Amino acid sequence: MRRVIRGGTLIDGTGRAPVENGYLLIDDNRIQRVDTARDGFSQEAVDRVIDASGQYIVPGIINCHDHLEDRRSYGPWQERITRPREIMLLSAVRAALVSLQEGITTVRDAGGFSSRYLKHALELGLILGPRFKTCIRPISQSGGHGVPLSIEADGPDEVRKTARKLLHAGADFIKCMASGSVAQATAKRRPGPQLSVPEMRAAFEEAHKVGRPTTVHAHLPEAIQAAIEAGVDAIEHGLFIDRPTADLMAKQGIYLVTTLGEPKVSAQEGREWRRPAIQVERAGSVTDAVLDNFRHAIEAGVKIAIGTDVMGQIVYEMKLMAECGMSPMDVIVSATRRGAEILNLEHEIGTLEAGKAADILILAHDPLQDLEAYSQVKLVIKDGKVIDPAALEQLVGEPLRGYLVDHGRLLAPREFPV
Secondary structure (H helix, E strand, C coil), rough: EHHHHHHEEEECCCCCEEECCCEEECCEEEEEEEEEEHCCCCCCCCCCCECCCCCEEEEEEEEEEHHHHHHCCCCCHHCCCCEEEEEEECCCHHHHHHHCCCCHHHEEECCCCHHHHHHHHHHHCCCCCCCEEEECEECCEEEEEECCCEEEHHHHHHHHHHHHHHHCCCCCCCCCCCCHHHHHCCCCCCCHHHHHHHHHHHHHHHHHHHCEEEEEEECCCHHHHHHHHHHHCCEEEEECCCCCHHHHHHHHHHHHEECCCCHHHHHHHHCCCCCHHHHHHHHHHHHHHHHHHHHHHHCCEEEECCCEECCCHHHHHHHHHHHHHCCCHHHHHHHHHEEEEEEECCCCCCCCCCCCCCCEEECCCCCCCHHHHHCCEEEEECCCEEEHHHHHHHHCCCCCCCCEEEEEEEEEHHHCCC
């Protein structure tokens, strides 16, 4: 099927200046031509013309850090991690639909019990959702961050073997836990380093052998530096990064996947989502420092991509990045092109260029004037498939707030301690 989008202002994700009266010719799932409507539109046969006049044409968003099975779910970690695996998978399916509705056409999932099966279902076309890339599960030291979701491994040989198994199972990238959680942090205490350089290096060598990218969960400068020494490609979070570490990342071309909204939303809404009081308090104690630290990465010229983690929201994350000093255009590049680069898919997605997959959004308002424009997505095209976000919204259920499934019985919040 051949379709034309014409008449809108084109922001292609490369960082180049917008083009008014843009024209895109889509053939099946590929962008065949990008031009201006004045120069490009002719009498060539097309099946559908999408008039974007007065609107804005942008690439689909690439969310580089999500956990779809845990997306904005209720309760403490210890409770959420014990949910039946079937409920986790169905929660992930719902989150995939919500992601599309929000204009997210690619998700890089940073680990989940159901991630492997969601990946297969999406690739087989059994369900509708964004393009989905996953590490399946992270690798952690014994008793380290993310256990029991993380796979525990100690010593280079164990870590290497675990990485090989994950790659064999279909992992699109390898993720190691280089430090503890921000939930352990306070204004005076920071989460310490975990996996060692030799351990991480073993995992990264296996990934790079088969052309797969690597990343680490890391907050502290020393954990980030250890991961860089081990050969990592990207850093998740980096919430306590300092300027020397940011300079090192910029020099070596290491990407930062920012998740600024996670601690901020946890501090503001954590009690509503039944997060433990101590987690809410700790998140509140570090939010200002996190935003200040992120400015080191901006000033150093680190290549930045965007992520939501569990509690964050994509538009809020974009606005926080701009609040810290990034221009709206740079934020858009972070949410599109940079994500494609991290996934080694820059030849396929991330920008609106001829030959690439047709992952396209039409926005009602100008995101270069106000990034809140991303909250009004009028049309989503994912891999050439046209999706009406308003119609999709009607199909997505709203979860009962705070309920649990326990041994086949639905428990109301009043039936268990908060």
